[in-house]
Amino acid sequence: MLNSLTTGFVNRLRANDQAAWFELWETFGPVIRAQLMKWGKGRIGPETVKDLSQETLAALSDSIDRYDPRKGARFSTWLLAIAKHVLGDEMDRRGALKRGSGKKTGEFDESWMAAARSALGADEVYEAAVFRAKVEAAIRMVQKESDFTDFAIYSMRVLECKPGKEVAEALGISEPTVSRRLAKVRDVLRRRLGEVIMTYSFTQEELTEANRNGLDLNPKRTPGPDDDVLFDDSISEIYHRQMEMRRAQTVGF
């Protein structure tokens, strides 16, 4: 079921709002690139991955009007299908260019995808990456919204996993001040995370992903200390996984 945020975002995309497309690219671009890199490992280079990820978004802009979430397909899955066909076209084109390869133009060969399938399966890995991308987008929003020092404290404390005492010494403030500013950013992050997930989630299943990953976004219930710790740990873990993915990309590039 679509909410107003989701509908508004899709409408912005359909209206060719440049900012919305850039937002989509910033959020899903790295995930698409990672997936293309995994599929095309040993076959396509980093520059081709960049080109193909842009072609994927170009293809998406051509077909965004045809997207109907009521049919049950996730937006991310739909995006993945487009990326898959873009890569398939590229591989077919290369196969046709090779003389004596025995392949004709337009022949769709997915055998190369099977080789890249991991233990979880491409879809599961991809959906996990998409969820992490949403969390990263929420963190970015909070970074923009928060005071510089507040977010620096949150970053040092949660993302870099530094003890509160060390953070307090580094910044010349007291530990209670660190805790208070940390809580401030955490609250903002909870709100923004809920908004981001609502914006980029197109099915009911996607909406429950946050809870499944240890992120309690229920604003009505007052979170306790244990909930905060769990929330921070989950954010930290998701952030570090996302960093690993980006690092793998930069090695490739």
Added chain:
Amino acid sequence: MSPSDIGIGIAGLVGVILAVAIAVLLITHLLVPLFRGVAWVIARIFHFIIGMLADAVRMIGALLAMILFAPLVLLNILIGRWSASAHFASSLKGELAIAGACLYRICLGHPARLVGMGGLVEGIEQRFPQAVAQAPSADMPRGGKSPSGRAGQFEGYKIVGSLPTGGSGSKLYIAEPDPIKRASFERGGFRGVDQVVIKNFPVDDGSNLPNIVRESRALEAAKKLGLVLDHELSPSKFYYVMRYVPGQPLNVMIQQLHAQSDPSLQGLDDRGLRSTLGYVADLVSMLDEYHKGGLWHKDVKPENIIVEQLDGRPRAHLVDFGLVTPLRSAMTLTTHGTEYFRDPELVRLALRGVKVHEVDGSKFDVYAAGAVLFAAMENSFPAHGVLSQVTRRCPEAVKWIIRRAMADYDKRYSSAAQMLADLATVQAARDPFALRPIDLPSMQASPVEIPQHQPDFSPEQHAAFVGARANVRDYTQAVPPPLPADPAPNAGAKRARPDIRLLNWWTGEHVVVPEAPAPDAAPNATFGPWEQVARNAGQKVEEAVDHAFAAAGIAGNAVVNDVRFRRAGVHLRSAREQVEAARARIQAKREGMKARKASCAKPLGRYSNKPGAGSFVSSLIVIGGIFFVFMMVKGNGSRSSSSTTVIDARQTVAPAPAATREGAMETIRFASQASEKPAPTKYSKKTKAASRTEPAPVPVLENGAKALFVSDFPAPLTADTRARVEAVVERLRTSGFELTGDTPDAKEGDTETVNRLAEARVVVSGVEVASNEFRDRLVGWVNEKGLDVVVWLRPQLDSTGKPDVTKAPIAYVIAAQQASDAVRDTARDAIAAALRTQK
């Protein structure tokens, strides 16, 4: 149960517990690491085997492809399809590179990684290819064969090499300026410019108008700052000249520093850390100069930072001014730049259509500087943007600087100078790791003294363009002015015309009054602190001058004017002084031009009238062409009789008889004596011998031939005539002819001979001698009588039509159809030889 049993039981239980505990400890501390180690080794071996097999198969495939490509290359060369041959050769080269890479990995890469020496091959696999790709090459401008051959393309520069090209379609050449250019550089305050980089935009080879327009719009500003030394912009060409900085790019230096550091440190060691901080400080210092000069680099990245060894100290230089933009430009923001080093906010603003002057572009350079610092510390890209995390060894203060530089637009350093102050503090710290973020100047409440940086350009330029604005900002400002939420409200406002105050109606002298602030405008909406101070100072000067005018009471008073303009910074000169100064300037320019022309002529040798290599080659070509034509003509003349040749007989050393063949008849005469005015002799198509300057030996017929000799000389014969006739007869007999007819030794009463002579004369009676009919009749008669040849000797006629026996006779040789050419030729040559000897 006795107590002893209980004790034994307890001891046994304790023993069991201890044994279990020891077993658990053994498992956790020994077996688990052991199994992990075994699994690690197995994984390495597995990777090694898979890698070796894959590379072996790939190398075989590449070799097979090479075997297929090689004959295609040769075949296309043979049939002259050069483009196809080049295409296949390129493919062959690619396959060769693949095979070489596979061979390298099989021989060195995989074995080294198997034994845990992956670091050994890092230099070969990563740093070496990068250094090779970025090395200056000997590539020359299009069409150039040698550096000297392209001297005219960039006047005043001699190209000595080239650099890898960028993405703008431009070509980069290393060049040496000539003495005149060096002198002009020195006049401009740029000393010691031995080599320069010429960025050329060939319109016919990859460059397009948008690139040229973008690169040219900040040229003048960059020139003032000393970034660009020279430029030329015309419809046919566009290039600009920068100082050449020899050295390695920062990304290569970073990799080297990380490779040199102790691996156990997981990052840069102290020496590498200080070097890196020095490079980034140099970079930020240069950026500060840019920004103070009103420019924005826009493409700061490690590849554009060259580290030069200057007097033993490494110094980083920022290069590539392709995207340099004036900060006050009215252009719309563009998304140009390099991913990971470009602020994402810049892209958002560009997509919104924000103008350059509506934002503080220097902050995007600050972001890029933070990204460069991150890349230096992490040896990787800041892929996460502001969320990128430094995981390697790095002081907390440096992390803070990175975080602050890459923070959101409104929260990052307000200027490069502020970032430079933080960096300088870290550099100055004895132990950077002991320095806390709170100790950084940007976190302090007091103003900061900015370290002075030695600029690349002269002190005069520095003072002129930078010094006036330096050190007047409040670096304690925590939050810089926010970004425009919407397009700036005053974006469409037109700038007011300057207020001109006329001083003298007669001469037209005037001054431009500084613009007064608009009453409804925000005080600092457009101008910075320095501009505000300058504007206030200007107003005060104007007020003081006005007071002085009022006190003097006379408009146009010279003293007041002098005071006013001296105080306002304007020196007034009389018309005569101005004219004299203008004349002096023109004269100086003329002399300069003369000196330039004079010095251009000799040392450089350009546009010289003296014969050069080109003249020599051209001469060779012309001479060769003439010789070829001559040889062709000569060859045709000697081989073929199809052409008609005219020879002046007087050119021959000895008088030679001229022979004319018309069908089966040969006419032999001495052309030099045939008339007073020797006519050119025309040779018919079948003539073999054109002219002879030496008497050739007369051949002798092997089988002999029957000949009839007819003489038209009137009897009695004179001595000369007789001698000639006898010589001819004798020579013919010597040559193998069986001669009958009017020979001097003919017996009287030989009726057969008389009849035959009579028949011959009857056959040609009434026919003009030497005509075609004369020839045809005689040929038919000779055929009928079974003779081989008739030799008809006739005297030449004088002007009255009487025989002139003093002249050499004319001989006609009429051969039968069945007679061979040898018979005819022999008769001709024999007669010619005889007449020549009797001349």
